[in-house]
Amino acid sequence: MSLSFQDMILTLQNFWKNQGCLLLQPLDIEVGAGTLHPATSLRSIGKKDWRVAYVQQCRRPKDGRYGENPNRLQQYFQFQVILKPAPEDIQNLCIESIRSIGIDTNKHDIRFVEDDWENPTIGAWGLGWEMWCDGMEVLQFTYMQQIGGIECDVIPGELTYGLERLAMYIQNIDHFKDIIWNDYENEKDKVTYGDLFLQNEQQSSAYCLEYADANMLKRHFKDAETEALILIEKNLFLIAYEQTLKACHIFNILDARGVISVTDRASYMSRVRSLAKICCEKWIENNG
Amino acid sequence: MAELLLELLSEEIPARMQINAASNLLNDIVIELENRNIFFKNKRYFCTARRLTIVINEIDQYTKEQIEEKKGPRVNAPSNAIEGFLKSMKLETINDLEIRDIKGEATYFFVRKNSSIETGLLLTEIISKILHEFKWPKSMRWDSDKIRWVRPLKNILCIFNGEILKVKFGHFIANNISYGHKFMSKNISFTVNDFDDYNRKLYDSFVILDQNERKKIIKTACEKIATEKNLIIKEDDNLLNEVVGLVEWPNVICGKIEEKFMHLPKEILKTAMKTHQRYFSMEDYNGNIGAFFITVSDIKTSNDQIIIEGNEKVLRSRLADAEFFWNIDLKVRLIDYKSKLSQIIYHEKLGTMLDRVERIKNLSFYLNESIIADYNIIDRSVDLIKCDLLTNMVSEFPELQGIIGKYYAIENGEDARTALAISEHYLPKGQQNDLLPTMLESGIIAIADKIDLITSLFSINEKPTGSKDPYALRRAALGIIKIIIDKKLSISLNNLISHSIELLAKQKIIITNYLTSEILVFFIDRLKYYLRAENIGSDIVDASLSNFDLIYDANLKARYLAIFLETNKGKEFLSLYRRIANIIGNDHINNKNIDDKYLVEKEEQILVAQVVILETEILSLIKKQDYESIFLRILSLSKYIDEYFKNIMVNCADEDIKRNRVATMLIIKNLFDLIADFSLIVNK
Numbered sequence: 024m025s026l027s028f029q030d031m032i033l034t035l036q037n038f039w040k041n042q043g044c045l046l047l048q049p050l051d052i053e054v055g056a057g058t059l060h061p062a063t064s065l066r067s068i069g070k071k072d073w074r075v076a077y078v079q080q081c082r083r084p085k086d087g088r089y090g091e092n093p094n095r096l097q098q099y100f101q102f103q104v105i106l107k108p109a110p111e112d113i114q115n116l117c118i119e120s121i122r123s124i125g126i127d128t129n130k131h132d133i134r135f136v137e138d139d140w141e142n143p144t145i146g147a148w149g150l151g152w153e154m155w156c157d158g159m160e161v162l163q164f165t166y167m168q169q170i171g172g173i174e175c176d177v178i179p180g181e182l183t184y185g186l187e188r189l190a191m192y193i194q195n196i197d198h199f200k201d202i203i204w205n206d207y208e209n210e211k212d213k214v215t216y217g218d219l220f221l222q223n224e225q226q227s228s229a230y231c232l233e234y235a236d237a238n239m240l241k242r243h244f245k246d247a248e249t250e251a252l253i254l255i256e257k258n259l260f261l262i263a264y265e266q267t268l269k270a271c272h273i274f275n276i277l278d279a280r281g282v283i284s285v286t287d288r289a290s291y292m293s294r295v296r297s298l299a300k301i302c303c304e305k306w307i308e309n310n311g
Numbered sequence: 312m313a314e315l316l317l318e319l320l321s322e323e324i325p326a327r328m329q330i331n332a333a334s335n336l337l338n339d340i341v342i343e344l345e346n347r348n349i350f351f352k353n354k355r356y357f358c359t360a361r362r363l364t365i366v367i368n369e370i371d372q373y374t375k376e377q378i379e380e381k382k383g384p385r386v387n388a389p390s391n392a393i394e395g396f397l398k399s400m401k402l403e404t405i406n407d408l409e410i411r412d413i414k415g416e417a418t419y420f421f422v423r424k425n426s427s428i429e430t431g432l433l434l435t436e437i438i439s440k441i442l443h444e445f446k447w448p449k450s451m452r453w454d455s456d457k458i459r460w461v462r463p464l465k466n467i468l469c470i471f472n473g474e475i476l477k478v479k480f481g482h483f484i485a486n487n488i489s490y491g492h493k494f495m496s497k498n499i500s501f502t503v504n505d506f507d508d509y510n511r512k513l514y515d516s517f518v519i520l521d522q523n524e525r526k527k528i529i530k531t532a533c534e535k536i537a538t539e540k541n542l543i544i545k546e547d548d549n550l551l552n553e554v555v556g557l558v559e560w561p562n563v564i565c566g567k568i569e570e571k572f573m574h575l576p577k578e579i580l581k582t583a584m585k586t587h588q589r590y591f592s593m594e595d596y597n598g599n600i601g602a603f604f605i606t607v608s609d610i611k612t613s614n615d616q617i618i619i620e621g622n623e624k625v626l627r628s629r630l631a632d633a634e635f636f637w638n639i640d641l642k643v644r645l646i647d648y649k650s651k652l653s654q655i656i657y658h659e660k661l662g663t664m665l666d667r668v669e670r671i672k673n674l675s676f677y678l679n680e681s682i683i684a685d686y687n688i689i690d691r692s693v694d695l696i697k698c699d700l701l702t703n704m705v706s707e708f709p710e711l712q713g714i715i716g717k718y719y720a721i722e723n724g725e726d727a728r729t730a731l732a733i734s735e736h737y738l739p740k741g742q743q744n745d746l747l748p749t750m751l752e753s754g755i756i757a758i759a760d761k762i763d764l765i766t767s768l769f770s771i772n773e774k775p776t777g778s779k780d781p782y783a784l785r786r787a788a789l790g791i792i793k794i795i796i797d798k799k800l801s802i803s804l805n806n807l808i809s810h811s812i813e814l815l816a817k818q819k820i821i822i823t824n825y826l827t828s829e830i831l832v833f834f835i836d837r838l839k840y841y842l843r844a845e846n847i848g849s850d851i852v853d854a855s856l857s858n859f860d861l862i863y864d865a866n867l868k869a870r871y872l873a874i875f876l877e878t879n880k881g882k883e884f885l886s887l888y889r890r891i892a893n894i895i896g897n898d899h900i901n902n903k904n905i906d907d908k909y910l911v912e913k914e915e916q917i918l919v920a921q922v923v924i925l926e927t928e929i930l931s932l933i934k935k936q937d938y939e940s941i942f943l944r945i946l947s948l949s950k951y952i953d954e955y956f957k958n959i960m961v962n963c964a965d966e967d968i969k970r971n972r973v974a975t976m977l978i979i980k981n982l983f984d985l986i987a988d989f990s991l992i993v994n995k
Contacts, residue, residue: 088635091635091639092631092635093628093631093632093635094628094631094632095632095635108453108454108455109453109463111463114322129612130612130617130618131610131617131618131621132562132608132609132610132618132621132622133494133609133610134323134557134558134609135322135323135360136323136557137323137325137326137327139449149451150449150451150461150462152323156621157608157617157620157621157622157624157625158588158590158606158621158622158625159621159622159624159625166451166453166462166463168451168452177455178452178453191628192621192624195624197627197628197631281654284656284659287659
């Protein structure tokens with residue numbers, strides 16, 4: 024019997040806890056990727072060692088398909104691991120981690136295929152791979168090189184698992200809504216991913232793709248940006264970073280709504296990037 | 312005679328970088344050996360996802376003793392000259408110098424003997440230096456070392472003449488250890504004596520070192536599978552090379568594509584398989600895609616079926632996505648997307664996609680006035696050509712724009728030619744076997760689309776620079792040229808550009824005064840490039856482009872001129888032309904009036920009469936673009952010119968006769984200049 028979704032999370036958490044990772048909780052602000060959680064973004068720069076693992080619910084407004092596409096979700100879960108400095112045997116640890124959730128790596132074709140990651144909105148990039156299992160991406164493995172335009176002094180290894188895709192693979196199902204969330208004895212106790220999130224997926228797709236008020240959002244973007252700059256002046260850079268993340272998410276919704284032209288997009292992204300840069304610089308100044 | 316074996320073991324190197332890196336590494340070492348006159352016999356490089364390996368055999372174990380000589384000043388030269396020489400040779404006294412007799416003068420020489428060194432010692436330093444300076448397209452740092460490499464290094468193996476060379480790179484010191492296949496041998500380690508030993512132990516631990524061998528294995532296995540299924544695999548060297556770089560122990564396996572997805576157009580299936588999954592696809596003899604995919608696993612297990620099923624599952628999700636998009640897109644007729652094009656901005660300063668489509672339509676009709684293709688097809692096609700940009704499928708597979716539009720049009724029941732025009736208007740795409748639009752209608756729309764692209768972006772100063780051409784305007788201009796030549800279209804480039812600019816001006820886009828000529832210059836440059844690529848010499852190209860407004864005409868002219876000037880008669884003609892030009896010289900005489908009364912000699916009279924006849928003929932032949940006849944006719948005139956020069960001296964004493972003769976020369980030259988600017992042809 025393959026692992027349920029919640030057991031998969033527990034297993035991964037346990038595995039990485041045993042590797043010395045702090046188990047943190049997800050960020051309570053809308054983000055497009057686990058990388059934007061300050062536990063990755065800010066902690067990856069600066070000289071201090073750092074090992075964390077956490078689940079992060081991510082929102083990608085553009086990917087909303089009203090829950091009808093079996094593989095595409097607007098809101099989904101990532102499992103994020105940071106090992107700083109990246110240990111020598113990090114690839115082995117990746118392989119061990121997927122063994123722990125039930126994949127026998129001696130029976131499957133495991134490969135590391137070039138995929139360099141970048142997120143220009145926060146001025147971040149790294150070099151790495153997708154780890155494939157029989158042609159399917161199970162995790163993204165990146166040696167981060169730069170965040171907020173600042174070089175990483177001590178190079179962290181970042182591992183990002185797409186939990187829904189992993190679950191669908193282990194549980195051998197074809198539609199995300201059929202992912203089994205829990206263990207159960209009786210069929211009536213079974214809870215699926217669809218039971219929990221399908222309605223949300225339908226409504227948030229409608230919101231981001233059709234109903235979000237573009238003018239209001241543009242105002243909110245400006246507000247978040249202005250507030251972030253004020254907070255930086257007051258050296259409240261962590262809170263300024265929160266405002267930066269809000270601005271970033273608002274931009275993502277505007278983009279999904281289709282109300283941003285090609286040149287405007289470049290401008291929005293550069294505004295978010297410069298905020299992110301200042302926050303990162305302040306972080307380094309204060310935390311080294 | 313010693314062998315050098317070097318292996319750099321790392322985490323997986325991007326497939327596309329492996330061969331260049333291995334080859335560069337080998338070259339860097341070889342250059343250092345050659346610079347020091349150290350001989351060797353063979354050199355080879357190998358690469359896998361995890362390794363760069365170099366082997367060089369029969370290297371001299373000791374460098375040759377070298378004598379270095381530097382000639383200095385004469386012994387009786389001023390003292391500061393001698394001091395200067397000592398200083399430059401880093402010497403203290405003249406006692407370190409030899410004195411030799413050079414042509415009776417006693418001269419100082421500095422002689423240095425470099426004694427022979429063990430190559431091994433040299434190589435240790437050389438390789439270390441090369442590694443520190445090695446350039447990857449992208450490299451990274453990791454842990455606390457300052458060194459950079461494409462991905463974290465794991466081990467360096469370096470053996471010379473059976474001994475470890477302790478090459479240093481970061482905290483790494485080279486050893487004689489290597490490792491087998493990560494999974495199939497559990498990354499077993501073993502010591503190595505020399506290349507043959509290394510190669511064999513790698514093979515025993517499931518690593519095929521030689522990329523060419525892996526390529527052959529994969530290719531052969533693929534062909535075998537294709538034959539078994541009565542299908543063919545099309546050559547795809549890029550994909551093959553990439554796949555070769557992803558595995559150390561290639562295991563070629565074949566999986567099935569689920570029947571329910573086979574109704575999707577083959578381009579969608581192929582793109583979904585190739586772009587992300589790196590699968591090979593196959594076709595039957597009619598060009599239909601086969602219901603199978605081939606992938607190369609890096610592991611051979613006792614039950615490959617598990618791996619096949621895993622891959623089939625992944626492909627199923629990707630195709631389910633494509634199927635989803637197909638169904639949802641087709642809920643709307645393609646034409647109904649057209650009005651939504653007003654919501655896509657083409658460029659901030661240039662309005663919407665709908666504006667652009669309207670300009671393309673206007674330009675297409677304008678072109679059609681002289682070409683007379685099917686008006687209705689053009690009309691409907693232009694309405695549809697950009698609609699697929701709004702579909703989910705094109706968002707997912709942007710490289711399939713046009714092709715998706717074609718299929719959706721077919722599904723909507725549009726005319727087959729309309730559907731074809733949608734995909735063809737993007738041609739040519741600037742690839743190897745560069746396809747051009749097959750129909751006149753799609754050719755017209757393609758030209759309209761590309762000219763609008765060029766003039767609109769030039770008008771807002773988004774011109775290509777030496778290194779950057781983000782909108783692919785060079786390709787667009789070249790595309791227009793190729794279509795015009797292919798379809799033998801008589802289009803005035805000048806008028807086309809002006810018309811396009813007018814349309815932009817109507818939309819209140821600011822136009823500068825020089826825009827038309829800027830764009831014309833851009834086109835001339837591309838036409839020259841095109842003709843040179845067809846192996847027509849650049850001087851001939853320049854000579855032909857004196858009036859290039861009609862591209863098809865210029866192309867014909869250049870080709871015939873090239874052929875003409877290759878012949879002996881053509882070369883003779885060229886000499887005659889030059890002779891005439893020399894006689895006229897730099898006198899800016901405008902006198903073309905021939906006074907019959909001063910035509911005294913028979914040859915003069917005959918020549919002038921011939922020229923008059925030829926003038927009318929040439930003008931008419933030029934209009935008909937009959938260059939073959941044109942060159943034949945001017946050859947016939949050459950006979951008379953020859954006779955003329957045998958018997959007549961242009962620079963005679965009598966002013967009136969001389970003036971007449973120079974005028975004759977001028978008229979003849981002008982006649983030839985109507986055809987091409989022969990003065991630009993280079994002397995070979």
